[in-house]
Amino acid sequence: MSLDDVLSKIDSDLDAATDRLLELLRIPSVSTDPAYAAHCQEAADWLVRDLASFGVRAEKHDTPGHPMVVGHVEGDGPHVLFYGHYDVQPVDPIELWDRDPFDPALEETPSGKVIRGRGASDDKGQLMTFVEACRAWKAVHGSLPCRITFFFEGEEESGSPSLVPYMQEHAEALKADIALICDTGLFESKTPAIITMLRGLAGAEVTITGPDRDLHSGMYGGLVRNPLHVMSGLIAGLHDETGRVTLEGFYDGVEELSSEVRAQWQALSFDHQSFLADVGQSQQGGEADRTPLEKLWSRPTCEVNGLWGGYTGDGAKTVLPSKAHAKLTFRLVGQQDPEQVVEAFKAYVKENVPSDYTAEFIGEKGAPASQMSTDHPAFEQARKALSDEWPEPAAYIGCGGSIPIAGFFKDILGMDAMLIGFGKDDDQIHSPNEKYDVESFHKGIRSWARILDEMAG
């Protein structure tokens, strides 16, 4: 059996694959900080060399930001594009790391062996699961079972400014039958997942100004309205007592789950109590009449991400401040329009601040929600392959986060995208002491080999 040979090769090659990943993790390719620009180039060069080492024609393509890596390899079956990102999050606060984030190592933990270091899970480790699956397949069979385009970017952690222009300019070179994206997680440690629903994102920052300067709270307090009170009232008014967002037209385009998806989600063993307990909470928030998974995956949100004004240092200062600030993001679902949501928020603020206040806004570029059509045969093929590898059958799930690239593949290249990943909730991505379970890495590589095999038919 050809697949079995590949899986055996993957098992026997695991240590070498881990060493390769450690090598990539040693390159501090932080995309947000210009001081690391040369390291982003270095990571891209490393990937070009690594792909070439098993016969992929790979090139680094410069952009106004960090380079893209694009590689092509022929094969007999369908044409898949695989996407990952080689850039990583900054490491601050560095003092909370137990080791140098760019001196990665294998560590034994009570729940198994892990690869510890910045980018281990997000996204270098995940990206390499696919690369290693291809390498093993090539080693065993001398060729690959699918035609494959590799597409790696280096700006995912800094908003992917070059991605859309690059995709538009190189649409022909990137087109394939389907896109595979490995930047997400398992449903839970035994249950792999294919994400078919991603929330979109819109954002706004607002500054309201009342008095034209900071005032003494004794000399003016009681007569002059306090912008911190006004801002609190605005924020408190964004949700009604049932947890619904009050903005005019906010729920336009929000869709109810199909009975099929509802049934799938009901079948998932999601323990919301332990999900909450894991972050020190015991009570649900959100819309009163929705299930926990709906709240996380298929309902829109309005969240204040930052709020500030007045004196925030040590001790007291009796100031009645001039300004109050808030940063908000909205998670979007269905056909909600990011621009319309931001406009509704602006209108709400303008309508509800006192008439002698001003409100200024900084807009954030938004992206609508993505919903994958699982009609493409690759979905059922991948689901079977994942179910063969893992203890529990794979699930079609939603994702509360926003991964705009899935939408870009659809809109710009006309491709469906499958999001399959092997991260765990405790991987500490974007945080100190990021790790990737060796099991995620190992079974991730094996999963991709199985998926390619299923897709090749």
Add this chain to the structure above:
Amino acid sequence: MSLDDVLSKIDSDLDAATDRLLELLRIPSVSTDPAYAAHCQEAADWLVRDLASFGVRAEKHDTPGHPMVVGHVEGDGPHVLFYGHYDVQPVDPIELWDRDPFDPALEETPSGKVIRGRGASDDKGQLMTFVEACRAWKAVHGSLPCRITFFFEGEEESGSPSLVPYMQEHAEALKADIALICDTGLFESKTPAIITMLRGLAGAEVTITGPDRDLHSGMYGGLVRNPLHVMSGLIAGLHDETGRVTLEGFYDGVEELSSEVRAQWQALSFDHQSFLADVGQSQQGGEADRTPLEKLWSRPTCEVNGLWGGYTGDGAKTVLPSKAHAKLTFRLVGQQDPEQVVEAFKAYVKENVPSDYTAEFIGEKGAPASQMSTDHPAFEQARKALSDEWPEPAAYIGCGGSIPIAGFFKDILGMDAMLIGFGKDDDQIHSPNEKYDVESFHKGIRSWARILDEMAG
């Protein structure tokens, strides 16, 4: 006429008096910053020398903080204690000053000549009005018309930590018939004022914690409650729709104005529209059924002075934060008890945060409101003297701020206190480019000469 001679002497000595004030202003006696401790000593030494120069037995007394200056001079009439402070506010933000804050100078402005520099108004210039009045009187008559105790502190801008213990320990040396405090302002530029009502102060800082760490707003938003929303709701709930504070028992001890005081205040030409316009506002806040002066002087307030949580840097970060923070102060009137108010606030927070949230508090030491009894004959004497000096009759007014020392004189030394000052609203105290009008300085000195004359009878 002996008073006329003193007033003439004051007029002819104004340039020399201004030079003396400039000398004192050159000493950077910032009390909050330990780097300036030696300059606080220097300012105290300067005052001792200056008092001694016209026959006052003055001494510098060390405290755990900055020193007190106490001086005594005999006289025939009643015994008055005069209080002022020689320390000044920090100068930050220094870049907003048009000159070195400690290189003071006379400047011509469209509204008259001013003395520009840190402490010009708060409180070195005000303090010296009384000193110069005494110097002129002594120069003309060879003695003073009252027995006088001078009492200067150097920690007023840093919360006066040594003041109460010092007053308790030196009660006998400080006792007099009445205390005079020069650290306040005119009612408006033509109308001098005696403050008979000062609001008290209580404060609290609260931190609420929901999830035990910062969360990804996409992965958790919609199910986990956001502490910034909870805090906004708490703050929004502190006032009802009529502007009243909702805390249980908050209005216990709040007193209605006597018909006499109400009539006095109604007679004052307070233009609340221009008061608001001066800070860029046109609409009143506060309790719907109260007059502007009541809101500022005789009604209690609850103000948020600082509010923060989540991500407050540039750009966006999709965080659902663990914590939210607020600093609040309450201005108190009548018999309101600072401790009871803080306890009511704590109870309100505890009752209204979700059951899986925690709330932690940092208490601030509070002080109740002060109300002067104008029965002491010095009040009517001072009112007559001030009315003789200024274009408009002197007014008994309230003050929205909190000047705890008035209460200390009453509680520790059993003395009534009269707060009389010549500052103006545009003096920029605590801000860059602080100034004191030469008219305030000149007429302030003349005012004290008249007051001493009236009190001497």
